Each structure stands twice: as structure tokens, then as C-alpha cells.
Amino acid sequence: MDPQTVDRHGLDRLITHLAESGFEVIGPTVRDGAVIYDHISSTSDLPVGQGDAQEGGQYRLVNRGDSALFGYNLGPTSWKQYLFPPKTELLHIRRSNGDLVIEEPPTRTRPMAFFGIRGCELAAISIQDKVFLDSGYVDRTYASGRKDLLLVAVNCTTSAATCFCTSMGTGPKCESGYDIVITELVDDGETRYLVAADTERGESIITAVGGSPAKDEQLANAESAVQSTAADMIRSMDTDGIYDLLIENPDHPRWEQVAERCLTCGNCTQACPTCFCSDVADRVTLDGTAIRERRWDSCFGLDFSALNREPVRESTSSRYRQWMTHKLATWHDQFGSSGCVGCGRCITWCPVGIDITEEIVAMKETVST
Amino acid sequence: MSRRKLAVWKFASCDGCQLTLLDCEDELLSIAGAIDIAYFPEASTTEVEGPYDLSLVEGSITTPHDAERIQTIREQSTTLVTIGACATAGGIQALRNWADVREFTSIVYAEPSFISTLDTSTAISEHVDVDFELRGCPISKAQLVELINAYLNDRRPYIPAHSVCMECKARGTPCIMVRDGVPCLGPVTHAGCGAICPAYDRGCYGCFGPSESANVEALAQWWKGLGVEDLDLVRALRTFNAYAPEFKEVSDRYA
Known part of the structure; x- marks a missing residue:
């Protein structure tokens, strides 16, 4: 199927079609001064005309002065909250006639549609797929969210100062892993949306929504919009030799320097779309029933590495090193790719603006000289 | 096995933390059914003599009399848990530690000579061994129930000591400091409240x-x-937990 173009009403028809087809439609919307992901029912729920200014430890919504629907960059929340929720009940345990009755709570049955997912975020999901589905153990909560999940992606036509997806090979163009991809085209004041499908499911949805075949000029404009987004990207990470750099320098003085600034608050790991660590604890009531619950955890916590109550990684430098080395180096050993997709959330949402790309630069400079 | 005995003690404090126990409402009957509430003047005039299996201690040490009383309570208690910012860090009344308490008493009381008070307000752990500290001003009801529950089942309470940020992220609150430049102590503050304040800007x-x-x-x-x-x-660090060593060290540096 050739790419089609629709106007904003076409996207409204798309959202309505998804809802009427039984999907729980989740997309970007503005809340609490940021673009977050929540349920949407029309394009008016999207961050219309909103952009953002981002830097290390800084995020501000900015009025773009237009009616762009996808003129914003990534906000603090990622899609992982829907596939790997912050809190999940794993088991219900109770006594009955002297026996223990253990029940698994029901998982999701209604499929979700993620509307507006970006290239780096598609990459993050494929990374978490490896963790939760392909590593030998299937996580039933994740699998239930992933089943029939429909992905309506958006090619980025803008980037934040904290983005570095081009370095990680995940964007700004969505290469694969989506059902439908949208590119926003501002043309003669009338904004059009180029929609293309990568799956049969995506094709049938576009057919149902209707549109007009894209002209060559529109295709070229879409391509150049994405290319200039890539060209304009400010941040980068030189991944060349990064594995050896991290593995061979566990005692580099930079770890102590970053530890002086690091709050060990865990924000980077919670904002990261690939971080998957969790803690499991039983909530037991006084009458003897229990709920086994999984909660997001962080390698920046002391309990995280506690063996026999004592932490293995007590110093802040050892915890920062663990996070960064795993993310950028040993993730390759474990899952066959980097754990970083270059979304920049750990930079923006670090309360004191620690920048993972800057740490790599500093380490490379001192090691090479 | 006979039921274990619970005692609730008050030192310099506002009573808010021990009232959290009465505020347990839904769980209160279960708690009363599982443990003997042997000494809790706020709830009952009946006083069962010690020793006690579990003592919950509220408030800080501010008088010579209290400094002696906590020793007796420790001797009578198998397990002693402090509840709240006063008992754990000296409370807001620890602001006296940077001032002259005699000057305060001369202004507040008609007959300051009747007042017998110490120069400082200090945490219970400055005076006796403490088995566990429950944080908060006031403490969290859920954490109190978890503590009692864990104690009765001889397990460690599940009370993470990580930052408030972990709770903001779990409830989906975009960081108020990052998005709005609002100074927030969340990144260095012990979790447990559920990150209420940032959720309300x-x-x-x-x-x-x-x-x-x-x-x-x-x-x-x-x-x-x-x-x-x-x-x-300095003002932000010197509130409810002013004398907690990590806060005190930095507030002294900038004072």
C-alpha cells in the first residue's frame, strides 16, 4: 500500500476507529506542565501547538505558535508504565482449611494502541521484549500488554537538546516495529499527515480511515523534515569502543567525580524506557492474607545490591558505574544490544542535570590522553 | 504462646504520630486482636505493667526527667521503635539547638525558674539503642501497620529507604523541580509519604x-x-528534621 495523506480530521477518524475496534488508545497529552502519556479520545487531547525546551535537569513547555500535533519532544513518562507498570500484583495468597491458596490475578485482556510513539521508544520496547519475553522466562504481565499491541508511530520532525537518538541508531525516523507511521507535514499553512503502514493490520486501518495518495513532493518533504531533525540534533554519544572503555576503567577517577554530583535518587532509572529492575515484596495483612507485589526498583538504592542485609555497592560511584556500565556495555553481553536508545530522559529528568553523554566524553578524553 | 505486649510512649511531641495508631480505623481491631495494647494513655486509662515486647516511642528528649525516663523504658522493652521526626531526629523543637533556650523560656513563661529543660532537643537514639526508626511528620499509617505486622510475624518491615523521587515517578508526577524550577527536597528525602506535595505542585x-x-x-x-x-x-533544611545529621551538616555550612 502506498503512503496516504490525511488532515487532522483523518487522524481523529484513526483514533475513533482504534477505539471502536476495541483498543484502549493511549497517547500524548499535557498534564502537570509536561507531555505525558494517558488515554486519548481525539486529536484535541494531544499537545496541540506545544513544544518544549529541554536541558540537563530542565524541562519547560513552550507554545510553538502553531497547531502542530507532534511538535513536542519526549516527556518524563515512557510507555513502559503500560507494559511494565510501576506496581503489579503478582499473586494473591490466602489460607483455606489449613491449606495455602495461591491465585494469579487476571492480566490485561483488552489490547492497547500506543498513538504517537517515537523511533527511540519503539527501540526501547524491542529491548524490553528481549528482557521480558525472549530471555527464557515470559513475564505474564508484560506479555498480556504486548499481545495485539498496536503501534502508531510518529517520525520526529523536531528534537530536544537532550536527544541523541542518531548516535544510538534509533531515530529520528521510525525504521521498523510499527503498524502505522505518521509524519507531520506543514505545507502552505495547511498541515497534512503522511500515513504509511508496515503491517497488514496497519494497512487495513489506513484503508478504513481513508485518505488520498501521497504526492512525490509530500514524500520528499517528509523525508527532508526527518533528515533535518537528524542533522540538527545537538547531543551525540560516540559509541565507538564504548564497551572496552567502560569495562577497562572501573577505577577511573571520573566515577568519583560524578558521584559528588549524583543524588542516588533513582530518577534516571525510573525515567529510562529500558530500565527494568524491580523489587518483589509481600503485603501481608494481619488476618493472614498476602499480596505479592512487584514494584519498580533502582540500582541506585542500597537495598538493591544488599546481600544478607549489607549492600555490595555501597559507594555512590559504584552505583553510578553499575548503571552506566550495564546500560552501555554489559547490556550487549546480556541482551545483544545497547540498553540506551538515546531518548535523553535520564539527562532531562536528572534533578541535577547529570549527562550520560558528557560522562562518556570526559572518560574518553582522559583515557586517550 | 501468650500475646505480645505493646506500649506507646510520649516525649516532646505533638501526639500526631501516636494518634496515627488510633487513625488506623480499618486495621485497628485486627491490631488490637493480634497484640495486647498494654500501655497507651492516649487510648486507654488501663495500664498494664511492664516489661513490654514492643515499645513505640514518640517525641524527643528535651528535659532531664525525660532523659532518665527513656532509660527505664528501654530496660522494660524487648524491641524499641521510634515513631516520627521528633523521636528520630529531635523534631522541629530541635531548632533550640542553635539558640539559647533560656532566652526562649524568659520570654514565654511568667516564671521561667519553674522550667527545667535541657539546652537541646535530641533523638531517642542519642540516648538509648533503637531497633527501628519509623520516619515522618507525621508517620505513615500504612508504614505503621506494616511495622507492627512485620514485628508480629518476625520479619523485616518492608519500608524502603530510597528517595521520594521513586514515589513521584511511580505515581507519574512530572518532576516539579525539573519542569518548574521549584526547589524540592524529594531527591534527598526518605520515601514513605507517597510523594504528596509534588503532586500538588x-x-x-x-x-x-x-x-x-x-x-x-x-x-x-x-x-x-x-x-x-x-x-x-537553611530554612528548608531546618524544619521537621533539622537535626538529622545529613541535613544539619549542610544547613550549618550555609548558615
Whole structure:
């Protein structure tokens, strides 16, 4: 199927079609001064005309002065909250006639549609797929969210100062892993949306929504919009030799320097779309029933590495090193790719603006000289 | 096996933390059914003599009499848990530690000579061994129930010592400091409240005291970059947990 173009009403028809087809439609919307992901029912729920200014430890919504629907960059929340929720009940345990009755709570049955997912975020999901589905153990909560999940992606036509997806090979163009991809085209004041499908499911949805075949000029404009987004990207990470750099320098003085600034608050790991660590604890009531619950955890916590109550990684430098080395180096050993997709959330949402790309630069400079 | 005995003790404090026990409502009958509430003047005039299996201690040590009384309570208690910012860090009344308490009494009381008080307000752990500290001003009801429950089942309470940020992220609150430049103590404050204030566009006040490995100096420097004056930084650190060592060290540096 050739790419089609629709106007904003076409996207409204798309959202309505998804809802009427039984999907729980989740997309970007503005809340609490940021673009977050929540349920949407029309394009008016999207961050219309909103952009953002981002830097290390800084995020501000900015009025773009237009009616762009996808003129914003990534906000603090990622899609992982829907596939790997912050809190999940794993088991219900109770006594009955002297026996223990253990029940698994029901998982999701209604499929979700993620509307507006970006290239780096598609990459993050494929990374978490490896963790939760392909590593030998299937996580039933994740699998239930992933089943029939429909992905309506958006090619980025803008980037934040904290983005570095081009370095990680995940964007700004969505290469694969989506059902439908949208590119926003501002043309003669009338904004059009180029929609293309990568799956049969995506094709049938576009057919149902209707549109007009894209002209060559529109295709070229879409391509150049994405290319200039890539060209304009400010941040980068030189991944060349990064594995050896991290593995061979566990005692580099930079770890102590970053530890002086690091709050060990865990924000980077919670904002990261690939971080998957969790803690499991039983909530037991006084009458003897229990709920086994999984909660997001962080390698920046002391309990995280506690063996026999004592932490293995007590110093802040050892915890920062663990996070960064795993993310950028040993993730390759474990899952066959980097754990970083270059979304920049750990930079923006670090309360004191620690920048993972800057740490790599500093380490490379001192090691090479 | 006979039921274990619970005692609730009060020192210099507002009573808010021990009232959290009465505020347990839904769980209160279960608690009363599982443990003997042997000494709890706030709830009952019946006093069962010690020793006690579990003592919950509220409040800080501010008088010579209390400094002796806590020793007796420790001797009578198998397990002693402090509840709240006063008992754990000296409370808001620890502000006297930076001032002359005799000057205060001369202004407040008609007959200051009747007042017998110490120069400082100090945490219970400054005086006796403490088995566990429950944070907060006031403490969290859920954490109190979890503590009693864990105690009765001889397990460790599940009370994470990580930052408030973990709770903001779990409830989906976009960081107020990052998105709005509002000074927030969340990154160095012990979790447990459920990150209430940032959800209502207020910076964290640090009610639960320092989190584990709190890097207060690094946060202080960031705050200064946000335009926070030294005086306001000191005020923020000197509230409910002013005398917690991690907060005190940095507030003294900027005072």
C-alpha cells in the first residue's frame, strides 16, 4: 500500500476507529506542565501547538505558535508504565482449611494502541521484549500488554537538546516495529499527515480511515523534515569502543567525580524506557492474607545490591558505574544490544542535570590522553 | 504462646504520630486482636505493667526527667521503635539547638525558674539503642501497620529507604523541580509519604528526613543555581528534621 495523506480530521477518524475496534488508545497529552502519556479520545487531547525546551535537569513547555500535533519532544513518562507498570500484583495468597491458596490475578485482556510513539521508544520496547519475553522466562504481565499491541508511530520532525537518538541508531525516523507511521507535514499553512503502514493490520486501518495518495513532493518533504531533525540534533554519544572503555576503567577517577554530583535518587532509572529492575515484596495483612507485589526498583538504592542485609555497592560511584556500565556495555553481553536508545530522559529528568553523554566524553578524553 | 505486649510512649511531641495508631480505623481491631495494647494513655486509662515486647516511642528528649525516663523504658522493652521526626531526629523543637533556650523560656513563661529543660532537643537514639526508626511528620499509617505486622510475624518491615523521587515517578508526577524550577527536597528525602506535595505542585518539605545515602550538598548547589538564597536553603533544611545529621551538616555550612 502506498503512503496516504490525511488532515487532522483523518487522524481523529484513526483514533475513533482504534477505539471502536476495541483498543484502549493511549497517547500524548499535557498534564502537570509536561507531555505525558494517558488515554486519548481525539486529536484535541494531544499537545496541540506545544513544544518544549529541554536541558540537563530542565524541562519547560513552550507554545510553538502553531497547531502542530507532534511538535513536542519526549516527556518524563515512557510507555513502559503500560507494559511494565510501576506496581503489579503478582499473586494473591490466602489460607483455606489449613491449606495455602495461591491465585494469579487476571492480566490485561483488552489490547492497547500506543498513538504517537517515537523511533527511540519503539527501540526501547524491542529491548524490553528481549528482557521480558525472549530471555527464557515470559513475564505474564508484560506479555498480556504486548499481545495485539498496536503501534502508531510518529517520525520526529523536531528534537530536544537532550536527544541523541542518531548516535544510538534509533531515530529520528521510525525504521521498523510499527503498524502505522505518521509524519507531520506543514505545507502552505495547511498541515497534512503522511500515513504509511508496515503491517497488514496497519494497512487495513489506513484503508478504513481513508485518505488520498501521497504526492512525490509530500514524500520528499517528509523525508527532508526527518533528515533535518537528524542533522540538527545537538547531543551525540560516540559509541565507538564504548564497551572496552567502560569495562577497562572501573577505577577511573571520573566515577568519583560524578558521584559528588549524583543524588542516588533513582530518577534516571525510573525515567529510562529500558530500565527494568524491580523489587518483589509481600503485603501481608494481619488476618493472614498476602499480596505479592512487584514494584519498580533502582540500582541506585542500597537495598538493591544488599546481600544478607549489607549492600555490595555501597559507594555512590559504584552505583553510578553499575548503571552506566550495564546500560552501555554489559547490556550487549546480556541482551545483544545497547540498553540506551538515546531518548535523553535520564539527562532531562536528572534533578541535577547529570549527562550520560558528557560522562562518556570526559572518560574518553582522559583515557586517550 | 501468650500475646505480645505493646506500649506507646510520649516525649516532646505533638501526639500526631501516636494518634496515627488510633487513625488506623480499618486495621485497628485486627491490631488490637493480634497484640495486647498494654500501655497507651492516649487510648486507654488501663495500664498494664511492664516489661513490654514492643515499645513505640514518640517525641524527643528535651528535659532531664525525660532523659532518665527513656532509660527505664528501654530496660522494660524487648524491641524499641521510634515513631516520627521528633523521636528520630529531635523534631522541629530541635531548632533550640542553635539558640539559647533560656532566652526562649524568659520570654514565654511568667516564671521561667519553674522550667527545667535541657539546652537541646535530641533523638531517642542519642540516648538509648533503637531497633527501628519509623520516619515522618507525621508517620505513615500504612508504614505503621506494616511495622507492627512485620514485628508480629518476625520479619523485616518492608519500608524502603530510597528517595521520594521513586514515589513521584511511580505515581507519574512530572518532576516539579525539573519542569518548574521549584526547589524540592524529594531527591534527598526518605520515601514513605507517597510523594504528596509534588503532586500538588509543592516542593517536598523533607518530612521523612534524609533518605539513605542522601547527597544533600549536591542538591544544595543545584538549588543555588535555581536562585535559592542561602537563608532559604537553611530554612528548608531546618524544619521537621533539622537535626538529622545529613541535613544539619549542610544547613550549618550555609548558615
